Amino acid sequence: MLVSYKWLQEYVDLTGVSAEELGEKITKSGIEVEGVETLNEGLKGIVVGHVLECEKHPNAEKLNKTLVDIGGEEPVQIICGAPNVAKGQKVAVATVGAVLPGNFKIKKAKLRGEASNGMICSLQELGIEAKLVAKEFSEGIFNFPEDTEVGQDALALLGRDDQILELGLTPNRADCLSMLGVGYEVAAILERDVKLPEPKTASATEKAEDYIKVSVEAKEDNPLYTAKVIKNVKIGPSPLWMQTRLMAAGIRPHNNVVDITNYILLEYGQPLHAFDYDLLGSKEILVRRAKQGEEITTLDDAKRTLTEDHLVITNGSVPVALAGVMGGANSEVNADTTTVLLESAYFTGPVIRKASKDHGLRSEASSRYEKGVDPARVRPAAERAAELMALYAGGEVLDGTATADSLTLEPAVVSVTLEKINSVIGTELTMQEVEAIFTRLQFKSTVDNDTITVTVPTRRGDITIEEDLIEEVARLFGYDNVPKTLPQGAATPGRLSEYQLKRRLVRRYLEGAGLYQAITYSLTNQEKATQFALEKRQPVELAMPMSEDRSLLRLSIVPQLLEVLKYNTARQNDSLAVYETGAVFLKNDGEDLPEEEEHLAAAITGLWENHQWQGEKKPVDFYVIKGILEGLFAKLGLADKISFSAAEKEGMHPGRTAEVTLNGAAIGFVGQVHPTVQKDMDLKETYVFELNLKTVLEAGTAPLQYESIPRFPSITRDIALVVDKNKSAAELQSIIVETGGKLLKDVYVFDLYEGERMEVGKKSIAFSLKYFDPERTLTDEDVTKTHEKVLKAVEEQAGAVLRG
Structure with missing residues (x-):
């Protein structure tokens, strides 16, 4: 979730708290802030200019020579290669000395013999990703509204004088997939109030229910569906401030109606969808499971084959949207739309997740439905969107809302004792301190002796058991404030076995x-x-x-x-x-x-x-x-x-x-x-x-023993034994070692002979035997006595003959 620091200030007073400090506080409270980006970092000298004259460059077919008023004493000449530059436009101008992304500095220059004192900029050149730029400006310069004052800071008008906090949300914290949700969280952290929007619209005499009837067959998948009707809308660009907020949040602007639905998605966390009422083909909205093999062409112009696992919005017979995922091309809002049918609904996560996965469509709307939206915001979000459509699209909001409501979702009520809170966290909090934490979170609570019972708002669907309440207390109390204790009693140091x-x-x-x-x-x-x-x-x-x-x-x-x-x-x-x-x-x-x-x-x-x-x-x-x-x-x-x-x-x-x-x-x-x-x-x-x-x-091994360096000499005797070819040296060595007794200290093979002078089927194996006594010097008689035993043993047990 990308959170605009300036936008967040509309809901919570952030006085005295910088974006970096706020990011650190949010991280310490349990939601990781992966980064804080300053949008206009390193940029300067970019103002709004008015193109007074525009003509073809005399020496270059693809260049234009313009005269631009940038609020100075005299207009400046700028050579521009954008195909859509024209006289009368209000544009972003990087003046001489300005710095653009990549530390690109603007200097006076001559292009094909003509002086150029600055640069007329596209949004991409100001650091905005190409995929976020409205299609009409994607291959040229951006035009400000006609009433924009010349000489103003263009970056401020484009919302680039802002900082963006990137929240790394875990699936359970779907409440922070909206500006209001983040507002509640920040207000609790800073112990400040939350200022919520209060939608107000002047309703027409006509009623929405006279224009549309809503019915739901799949009540388990869609327990609440609301539809509002806005007439006489004029499709056009949305206000610049709204476009810039959408772009900062990673959403591309389209037109005022679509942008308003996306804006409410970010503000309330409630996905909305706008249908062209006149293209619906009926006065009915029916929500049902799709029929096996049924087809729909979605807004991305892809034809999709549906199954009974998918939920669709229909006009009574034909699908007009894949519920919670993407609208249909047959009812898309376009430049000729005059009447909008505005959908705001509560869809359950599994059915949306199934459709999103099956069709490879991962949208901002589907991701929120999958994780769970707040059912209490379904209606307020629609009212807020209707208010903005009346304000910025000239629409007339019909009275009331067409609704199909079978929703019975109630806030969770969870109890926990003070003793358990303190024992799990390792603190000595009082009940008053615990109550204050839940008050900061705007959770209603009641206390009965040592037990606190909390009514959890529906916006916090992640809190269902007492451990969840303990976590809320711990993170708002501050993990850094949890006392540190050392283990008590005798400790056994760890070691390898x-x-x-x-x-x-x-x-x-x-x-x-x-x-x-x-x-x-x-x-x-x-x-x-x-x-x-x-x-x-x-x-x-x-x-x-x-x-x-x-x-x-x-x-x-x-x-x-x-x-x-x-x-x-x-x-x-x-x-x-x-x-x-x-x-x-x-x-x-x-x-x-x-x-x-x-x-x-x-x-x-x-x-x-x-x-x-x-x-x-x-x-x-x-x-x-x-x-x-x-x-x-x-x-x-x-x-x-x-x-x-x-x-x-x-x-x-x-x-x-x-x-x-x-x-x-x-x-x-x-x-x-x-x-x-x-x-x-x-x-x-x-x-x-x-x-x-x-x-x-x-395997057991004898304890390690050290031997002193020998004081007495050893005696070595070599023997060559003639044996059958199939007799192994290991067998002979084993007999020698066993017979040699205490005096024999070492035996090893040093030669094998199977040459011409050897009998057929025979071989000669030569061993070196070392005799040694650590207590005395051995005599020839001592060695000869043992050596003869060895020779006799190999002869009797292995059939070996001493080679002559």
């Missing part, structure tokens, strides 16, 4: 390792829902999916991360590592809601290292991603509880995939994506892992 700390550790580690965090959709499609899932279950379907691609809850994070890589690779970002911690959703039979399980997944492709100067490039391989995992488990203190074993998994490379186990239980997988999947997604070699993060983070 052990689980949350470990999750942060995981994220920091992976980011330190060079992976970027990704956040992807939990919703996926049928094809990807079960891909790479750690646990195969039926995916959970959404009851109302937005699309097929987002219709199921995911069972794995990997498919979404592969989409991230695909998206980046297609944009030449082909070396990328991403990870995500997020939920997957496991369906349980017989239960409505799925089980949420937190997983950790990562995907890496392209080059892992790329040193251009040294000419070194290291592409990602299985050992890179496995190494990242091993580092993560070491960080979490789980390295000795984790093992990797060869595995086969759908969608993964059969020879480069491992199952990850924790204390012997499977928690995830790591490996290369199957080449066919990579090809389908246009990816290079890509490696992924996914773990059940919940299981990992909840």
Whole structure:
């Protein structure tokens, strides 16, 4: 809602309160003022001029040479390119030295050899949007009324010496979609009176009911419909002050009758519609639901097909308006109109909202009906509009109003106790202070002991329960005045749980390792829902999916991360590592809601290292991603509880995939994506892992212990074992560790040989074993004794032979 500061002064005394201060007070009371715009900011030197002479420029076909009286000692010559400039006009002139929007300064100039001392301006050149300028002046200069005094400040006459407050209204505050509504609000904030218009019209001897009969079939949609008749109107431009107020509020002027209906819309918040009485084709107004397939051509010249969900105004048979949204072209007020039928009605919100949505017509009228208008203003608004039509269109208002009234809407009566008001707000207000607040709001109230009962005016349809009354008290008392209190009693400082700390550790580690965090959709499609899932279950379907691609809850994070890589690779970002911690959703039979399980997944492709100067490039391989995992488990203190074993998994490379186990239980997988999947997604070699993060983070770990730097030397022994090709190094390492006992501190594989000199079906795996005792220096005998046990164990348990 755009609110003119000068217009608002007609309803509330704003003495001593600037527009900026008022905006701040309104914001603090609960309605956000999104901005205060000064319309003539930076502009100066623009006056009303009288065109005394106008002739074609001698050296330019599209220019005119004018002589203009601007109230100075002598008229000035101005070269003007506007096609509609003519002798006798009163126009806006930017004098030499004037400043226009965009800090455009007017100087003396010569145009095609002729001096030009100023500029005759269009409204657009004065900062008014083109869409708000009346059509007759949309492609040329603006003409002031003939009786306008020369030399006056043109900006003041155009209402540009004003400030506009833009209110960001929430749907419940429809009462402030009018100047009167804002007036009530500001008066309550400033503790001042509201001055309301008092319409007075001299009625003719003829009665409106002799000209028109009103009946309503759809009483639930339209409980109140009134029609006034104004004869002998003369269509023409509306007064300049009215046009400027409409433009400042974002409405384009048309003619005096239409402008008056729009002016009342802004003033009262009550939409009106003016019909050309002579074009109605009958003496009857019938309001009903449209017939299926019925058609109407609206004022925008669009033919619209109606349904039974739409409410129409008819002349008894043919629709003449789409109720509350837009009038029909067949009864439009035009230059030849002499008799106006003025509609003022109360339509219910849902039926108007339905028509507005179905036809894509969002008008100032429909937006107000949708949010709710004040039924008490239906008749006063019509009287006020009739008064203005008599004053500015020369109309003769017929006596009375044709009405169809079945409205039973009563003001809401709400009670609340003083104790509850103070307990909710945290104040110690007295009943007298609370009463004073409702008096400022112009709400009638009565007090019975500790309870106040408020009769809420119909203009405030948002107040229906006691919490609404408490809010009114709080915002008028002032949120800044609510006392501040600190919590009482012992306070427990907030902290992260052990689980949350470990999750942060995981994220920091992976980011330190060079992976970027990704956040992807939990919703996926049928094809990807079960891909790479750690646990195969039926995916959970959404009851109302937005699309097929987002219709199921995911069972794995990997498919979404592969989409991230695909998206980046297609944009030449082909070396990328991403990870995500997020939920997957496991369906349980017989239960409505799925089980949420937190997983950790990562995907890496392209080059892992790329040193251009040294000419070194290291592409990602299985050992890179496995190494990242091993580092993560070491960080979490789980390295000795984790093992990797060869595995086969759908969608993964059969020879480069491992199952990850924790204390012997499977928690995830790591490996290369199957080449066919990579090809389908246009990816290079890509490696992924996914773990059940919940299981990992909840796993018990031994307390951290520090060891002193060794005082005694260690002894290293290397062994090369010949085993069957299908025997894994992990199995051998496990036997070695178990047998080595306390003296064996470290074991790792350092060589694999499957060359020509090896027997068929055999391979050689070389291990390095480190023996160490922190309390003494080991002798060869100590080491030999343990080492021989190790060799014997691998021979007996794995069939290994020491390579000669």
